[in-house]
Amino acid sequence: MIQMHDVWKMYPNGVSAVNGISIHIKQGEFVYIVGASGAGKSTFIKMIYREEQPTQGDIMVGNWNLATMKESQIPLLRRSIGVVFQDFKLLPSMTVFENIAFAMEVLEAGKSTIRRSVMDVLDIVRLKNKARFLPHELSGGEQQRVSIARAIVNNPSVVICDEPTGNLDPETSWEIMHLLEEINDRGTTILMATHNKDIVNTMRKRVIAIDNGRISRDDVRGGYRYES
Amino acid sequence: MTFASVSAVTVMLLVVGAFLMLILNINHFADELEADVEIRVFVDREAEASDQDDLGDDISSLTAVEAVDYIPREEGLDTFIDGMGDEAEYFENLREENPLNDVFVVQASEPQQTEQVAEEIDRMDMVDNTEYGQQVFEQLFAATDFVRVVGLILILGLLFTAVFLIANTIKLTIIARKKEIQIMKLVGATNAFIRWPFFIEGLLLGVLGSLLPIVLLTYGYQRFYDAVSGAAQLEFFTFLPPESLLWQTALLLVSVGAVVGVWGSLMSVRKFLKT
Ligand SMILES: Nc1ncnc2c1ncn2[C@@H]1O[C@H](COP(=O)(O)OP(=O)(O)OP(=O)(O)O)[C@@H](O)[C@H]1O
Ligand SMILES: [Mg+2]
Numbered sequence A: 001m002i003q004m005h006d007v008w009k010m011y012p013n014g015v016s017a018v019n020g021i022s023i024h025i026k027q028g029e030f031v032y033i034v035g036a037s038g039a040g041k042s043t044f045i046k047m048i049y050r051e052e053q054p055t056q057g058d059i060m061v062g063n064w065n066l067a068t069m070k071e072s073q074i075p076l077l078r079r080s081i082g083v084v085f086q087d088f089k090l091l092p093s094m095t096v097f098e099n100i101a102f103a104m105e106v107l108e109a110g111k112s113t114i115r116r117s118v119m120d121v122l123d124i125v126r127l128k129n130k131a132r133f134l135p136h137e138l139s140g141g142e143q144q145r146v147s148i149a150r151a152i153v154n155n156p157s158v159v160i161c162d163e164p165t166g167n168l169d170p171e172t173s174w175e176i177m178h179l180l181e182e183i184n185d186r187g188t189t190i191l192m193a194t195h196n197k198d199i200v201n202t203m204r205k206r207v208i209a210i211d212n213g214r215i216s217r218d219d220v221r222g223g224y225r226y227e228s
Numbered sequence B: 001m002t003f004a005s006v007s008a009v010t011v012m013l014l015v016v017g018a019f020l021m022l023i024l025n026i027n028h029f030a031d032e033l034e035a036d037v038e039i040r041v042f043v044d045r046e047a048e049a050s051d052q053d054d055l056g057d058d059i060s061s062l063t064a065v066e067a068v069d070y071i072p073r074e075e076g077l078d079t080f081i082d083g084m085g086d087e088a089e090y091f092e093n094l095r096e097e098n099p100l101n102d103v104f105v106v107q108a109s110e111p112q113q114t115e116q117v118a119e120e121i122d123r124m125d126m127v128d129n130t131e132y133g134q135q136v137f138e139q140l141f142a143a144t145d146f147v148r149v150v151g152l153i154l155i156l157g158l159l160f161t162a163v164f165l166i167a168n169t170i171k172l173t174i175i176a177r178k179k180e181i182q183i184m185k186l187v188g189a190t191n192a193f194i195r196w197p198f199f200i201e202g203l204l205l206g207v208l209g210s211l212l213p214i215v216l217l218t219y220g221y222q223r224f225y226d227a228v229s230g231a232a233q234l235e236f237f238t239f240l241p242p243e244s245l246l247w248q249t250a251l252l253l254v255s256v257g258a259v260v261g262v263w264g265s266l267m268s269v270r271k272f273l274k275t
Helices: A041-048 A071-079 A096-105 A111-124 A140-152 A170-185 A197-202 B002-036 B049-060 B073-083 B085-097 B111-122 B134-176 B178-186 B191-230 B242-273
Strands: A002-010 A016-025 A030-034 A056-061 A081-085 A158-162 A189-193 A206-211 A214-219 B039-043 B065-071 B103-108 B127-131
Touching: A002 A041, A016 A041, A016 A214, A030 A041, A030 A170, A041 A056, A041 A158, A041 A189, A071 A081, A071 B178, A081 A140, A096 A111, A096 A140, A096 B178, A111 A140, A111 A170, A140 A158, A140 A170, A158 A170, A170 A189, A170 A197, B002 B134, B002 B191, B002 B242, B039 B049, B039 B111, B049 B065, B049 B103, B065 B073, B073 B085, B103 B111, B111 B127, B134 B178, B134 B191, B134 B242, B178 B191, B191 B242
Parallel strands: A030 A189, A030 A206, A081 A158, A158 A189
Antiparallel strands: A002 A016, A002 A056, A206 A214, B039 B103, B039 B127, B065 B103
16 A cells, blocks of 8 residues: 655755655554654655655555656545644634535535535544534544544545644543544554554554664564664 | 735726727827828929820839829819818919819828838929828827837836736735645645635736726726817827727726736746645
8 A cells, every 4th residue: 555665855955854764554554653753754754645755766655656646646646645633734714514524625526425424524533513613612632533534534545644642631642542543443544653652552553663764663563662 | 915916907007008098099090191191293294195194104013002093183173172162262263274283192002111102203204293291100100119119118017016916915815825725735635726716816806906997097088088079189180989999998908907917826826836
């Protein structure tokens, strides 16, 4: 589903963030990306949805070869990937419903399809009763559930999360994790960069540790430790 | 900023419209004058009938000549006396000793060739004199060119100012909606989808800016036309009637406004859509 072969990334300012990464992630996997701050986790993730392009190396996502795809095909790639961030990235002037519907409107979906799908995902994240709320009327955990709902509303084959629990207390973090596990159980690949030791050590999944832009460890049921 | 960019379009279009009206009117004068730009060839009074025939043939054989008309002096005098209306009788005695020459009225194929044709004819035998509206014509051509050049420079300068200001206005909207655009891109919106609202905004700014100039110029020209046609118009300087002019001008101004608006918006959106 996601393959990288000898991928390097140097930013224009000369910082070398990723230094020769090769991985293979299969459909339906749940993968943690761990590593110290500045190790290159976010850079690694951004290259998957083509926010950043590698300086060297090949990346395949689904049937897309990111090196040879046309600029105009990027929207199609993004539609097959859901993204979730630490800061939720909700639009403050839109209700919960509108924030999620927004992701379908850009695909020019019909009104009734949108309504049905949005209500379906709100059911999954258990926020049906808050559809008309504005983001600032929700708790952090609820906002993150809205952003997860938005990430999955177009049925992507992979959901990528960059520190989704970074702003949340431990209890709320677990709510989010159970939700992600639920989504993973439906067959969606989950890729999650995190600093949360407890979660990684308790909810055991594949762990890829990145150190200085290189993979230092890749365990099928690993723990949080990333020092080599 | 919105106000500034709309007024920039307004000012630009006022100038465009005013120059357009001026140029259309000058072209109209030129058209009217063109019919008048004929060369009158006064034949030497000594010329025999056969000399006149030869001269007529010579003139017709010039390549730059479109038409030649012969007016015998008797006919010329008739026309002159008839033209005197009530006072015609005072001139009747001229018939006893006709002071006029026989005349060839020559029309050049192109107005610009008039001068050259006149000179060539002037050198022929049995030609007493040639006359044509030389000066008016040269001045008119010079004036038209001058107005065109000045107008073009002014309009281009204002055009770029307007485009620049619109681009800036839209840039502000884009910055205000940066987060929204970022999210749109993340969830897979195409560039066309993202561009659409800004395209509309630019179009609106441009079209909005064209409204005031259209109203002002329509009203102004109507007033001007009424004033000059109420007074006795100059002999060959008639102005274009408002109906024929205003529709063209309005249409042009709306289109230019729209183009400028869309152009400005595309300019500022382009930078933001690069990934
Ligand atoms: N846009 C950028 N331009 C230049 N350098 C960058 C850019 N983004 C990241 N970097 C640099 O690349 C390196 C890796 O950054 P990255 O954000 O991938 O780390 P990270 O593992 O996600 O860290 P954290 O855990 O703190 O989020 C860092 O040294 C960072 O300064
Ligand atoms: Mg990061």
